[in-house]
Amino acid sequence: MAEKKRVLLIGSGGIGTITALNLELSGECAVTAVLRSNYNAVKENGFQIDAADYGKFKSWRPSQVLNRDGEKKEKEEYDYVICTTKNTPDVPPPTLPLVDLIRPAVTPGHSVIVLIQNGINIEKPVVAAFPRNVVLSGISCMGANELRPGVILQNEPDLLGIAPEFVRLYNAAGKAKCSYDPDLQHERWRKLLYNCVWNPIAALTNCDTGRLRLVGLSEGYADVDPVVSLVRPAMKEVIAVAASVGVTLDPGLIEGVVEADELEVFCVPSMLQDARKGRPMEVETILGEVTRTADRNGVPVPVIKVLYVLLKAKQWWNFEANGLIDLQASVEKRKRKLEEGK
Amino acid sequence: MAEKKRVLLIGSGGIGTITALNLELSGECAVTAVLRSNYNAVKENGFQIDAADYGKFKSWRPSQVLNRDGEKKEKEEYDYVICTTKNTPDVPPPTLPLVDLIRPAVTPGHSVIVLIQNGINIEKPVVAAFPRNVVLSGISCMGANELRPGVILQNEPDLLGIAPEFVRLYNAAGKAKCSYDPDLQHERWRKLLYNCVWNPIAALTNCDTGRLRLVGLSEGYADVDPVVSLVRPAMKEVIAVAASVGVTLDPGLIEGVVEADELEVFCVPSMLQDARKGRPMEVETILGEVTRTADRNGVPVPVIKVLYVLLKAKQWWNFEANGLIDLQASVEKRKRKLEEGK
Structure with missing residues (x-):
């Protein structure tokens, strides 16, 4: 043998x-x-x-x-x-x-x-x-x-x-x-439809993917349905970025990814799991790379960019809370920069 | 007397x-x-x-x-x-x-x-x-x-x-x-420059206004400085919405509001205080009214809109966690809607 x-x-x-x-x-x-x-x-x-x-x-x-x-x-x-x-x-x-x-x-x-x-x-x-x-x-x-x-x-x-x-x-x-x-790149991008959208929105709002689909049904929330205002627009941005690197994702995929998790499972995407446990979230390989690719290729990604920067700040807070960032050194650095700018 | x-x-x-x-x-x-x-x-x-x-x-x-x-x-x-x-x-x-x-x-x-x-x-x-x-x-x-x-x-x-x-x-x-x-409306809008921008960004990221100004100085964060990517753009959006209702805010105000709080005070805006305590945040009178006014007057507010919807979802989560929303009723409602849509 x-x-x-x-x-x-x-x-x-x-x-x-x-x-x-x-x-x-x-x-x-x-x-x-x-x-x-x-x-x-x-x-x-x-x-x-x-x-x-x-x-x-x-x-x-x-x-x-x-x-x-x-x-x-x-x-x-x-x-x-x-x-x-x-x-x-x-x-x-x-x-x-x-x-x-x-x-x-x-x-x-x-x-x-x-x-x-x-x-x-x-x-x-x-x-x-x-x-x-x-x-x-x-x-x-x-x-x-x-x-x-x-x-x-x-x-x-x-x-x-x-x-x-x-x-x-x-x-x-x-x-x-x-x-x-x-065609693994196609698969990677298809998976990004989920990870680049559901993950950060869940991490920032504390809502799982089931709840995020229910928010818009509550009284007074019709105009701020996260699926309508954030999820679908961000998925369209991912599709546009994929297209800019030659990966064609069918827009028909979107609804399948919106409903990917059963509503009543109240699925907690990994970034929200990490956020709740105070652990680092996978921000860079997902939102960072998509944003940089979009910038390089001139694709507008307004929703994803806001999500990305908010997540980075949230990640930074977590790093600092865990002693991974020297706050005082940052303060000194900023003061020097402001001085130099004068 | x-x-x-x-x-x-x-x-x-x-x-x-x-x-x-x-x-x-x-x-x-x-x-x-x-x-x-x-x-x-x-x-x-x-x-x-x-x-x-x-x-x-x-x-x-x-x-x-x-x-x-x-x-x-x-x-x-x-x-x-x-x-x-x-x-x-x-x-x-x-x-x-x-x-x-x-x-x-x-x-x-x-x-x-x-x-x-x-x-x-x-x-x-x-x-x-x-x-x-x-x-x-x-x-x-x-x-x-x-x-x-x-x-x-x-x-x-x-x-x-x-x-x-x-x-x-x-x-x-x-x-x-x-x-x-x-000219109280002018004052209200001037104060909104702060409240409509610093407040939601802090509440979503858990960073106070001092830390939010330090994030961009850390290694690897130059491209995701929240001040550059979110704070200043959102303040410009507020100024544009104010203009649409006849209130003229000098764009020169922005830097003053960016630096409104002393860096080292690490000022925690009221929405972040509320978020940390699990209390309701003032979302509607601030971001809701600004977004609706913008929509009515055809002013694009892409950053504020994303912040608004994220905050609403975060607020919803808090309501539900406090027993103010009937989750099961929402689930049933959504199922009926999906059925009707078929």
Whole structure:
């Protein structure tokens, strides 16, 4: 029997853990999962998993778990390095940019780097940092959440679109649907219709996607229905930006994305989940890249731009509250600037 | 000696209590203050006041205090009914609209109604409800806060602009500066430059006005400086809307309003104070009226409109969280609408 593929998984939350489970079940992969907030819980009890595609597990463990905080250096040679972390390049140190996070684990010229993350242009810094490695860009439509440390619920099918080499491995366990998606950029942009619109509006208003669709029905709210005034206009902006980079999204998609989540699920998009927990939100790979692409190509994105700047300020507040920004230094800097301006 | 003027004060927070103090000190007014959240504290210990213009008081009391929750009906005939409450017409019952709140206290054809509140068009419903009464519209530039129930700090001078009849009374104590402002609408709009811009941006981002001016100085934030992308553009929109109703605001005012609060005071605008406390924000008299006026007069207000709808959704969330909106009824309503639409 051939040696198992050595897989390093960085980011073992909802999506990551189901990915690890799937690859281990194939019998062809030995997954090393890098944990952080859930390390102690998993080390002690394993993962408790309730997965629509894979079944229930009381105490499941990948081949190996590492503690990111305790064991900084991976010495093994990995065939695959899979990133399922959030992608927040704007978060200041000590949070590492993605390329620095994976660097110790990447064997130049050997490891295949697989990014299963939201956003656009996320491959660019990785390709630049590891020019001799294959970088695969994947986009997951799976619904999976870590309810509390080590407790994973997968409630939407494991559908993964990805570039070729990885496809066979991901399908080997026979449960997931991993397809070679020759048009991954189209998929990325289609997913942005949701992430670039529902996510920030939810994070700024504290309303989930169910409630945001109900607001306009309350007395006195007809003129300020967020779906009419913000959601649809912002989705139209995303479609226009996509068109400017040669990706054609059918405007008919909009209503499907407006109603993507069942009303009564009161789905809490990831940015609102993060906002409520006081964690960094994925602002840059989603709204930042869309806004910059729009500016470069002369596409007006008035709604998205306002959402972007508001979110950045909200993110900044969170950074400062967590001691990641030196307030006094900023005050001094501004005073100097005002002085110079005089 | 002439009988004292009987004054009913509704809303004895920061601004209201200093107003009452000033009128009592004149020796010409007997003020009845209607209290709510601070009734017990004041009934027991009086107000503790530290006022820049009036001095310090350990246990000050107006002529009379009433408990809004306990004593619904005022039977006295009041010469003046002064409203210094927040003005939130969109808050659902049991909160009463302003006109219903003051109705028991207004003697038709006699009581002079004085509104010392933010926003525009706030007089209209009051004039409509009390056609036989004089309605005065005042705008205060005083800085005063209720730090905790019954404890009042006045830290900015008591400057009040108002229409004629009330001016002499307000100045009688010799401490405040109340002037007859023949151009009150201009003042209202000038104040809106601040309230319609700093307030919502702060409430949505959780950043005070000091921090909002620092965000753009942090590394990676140059392109998303809220002052450049939101504050100045929104203030220009306010100026354009003002122009459409014949009020000319000098664009040169903008920088003054941008820097209105000292950076290091980290001033928390009232909407952010309310948002942090989970209280209703003054959305309608400020952003709602400006947006509607803009729509009526064909003035584009893209930034303010996005801020307005986001704030309304945030306000809705707060209402629902406080049991003021029936979620299940909304869900049913939406389902019926979708069915009908098919």
